[in-house]
Amino acid sequence: MTAEVLLFWVFGVATAVGALLVVGAKSPMSSAIALVATFFFLAGIYVLLWAHAIAVLQVLVYAGAIMVLFLFVIMLLSLAEAEISAPVMKISRLIGGASTLGLLAVLAVAIWRLPPQGQLIAGPQSSFGTLRALGELVYTTYLLPFEAVSLLLLVAILGAVVVAKARI
């Protein structure tokens, strides 16, 4: 068992457990903390995929910025004991669980039947996955989407202020 396989299973199982905790936790605060942990382990998986730049962005943007926003909103709204006394077996839960299992089975079969060219390239070229390669691509080929995303973020900032403010 090589180090890559070992790390994949460690990070993969930790990611799956974290995701299950996000869905299963009682309070939103526990869900948020479990989600932060999930993002960190997922960043480890990204490093295994040679996507170092995206792994750094994942930690900075997701685990840093977005989750801090979530935590602030949770504390701002003080949702203590908001979600308790859930009936154990509701029909919506049954339908949700059944359709989720169905989708998972379909996806698993589809992935299993992928053509066997699924061998990873052993050693990609040295610039693969670095911030330099990503930056070259984003600033040349995908310049227009990049500028569109900057406009989208600007609109999101203004929209968040307008929507969340009580009186403008």
Add this chain to the structure above:
Amino acid sequence: MVSTQHYLLLAAFLFCIGMFGVMVRRNALVVFMCVELMLNAANLTFLAFARQRGDSIGHASAFFVIAVAAAEAAIGLAILIAVFRSRGTLNVEEIKTMKH
């Protein structure tokens, strides 16, 4: 050597957990977190195929997904704050009308 299929199966599992949470949980905040899980599953798929093909375009896609997710979280949480201010609850079963 871990094959692409392992990563794809992990992504499918993450996506299904997120979908289950969106359908089952009633706290709108937790529903949002499950949407973030599903977005991350999509990112993992992009990166797995980028690794298989030795191609950086998947990385650019994941980059844009992260940026759009940040915008989505900002707007969505602002809407949740506005809803909580006017209704006093975040239970998605009690938020039935769009009327203010």
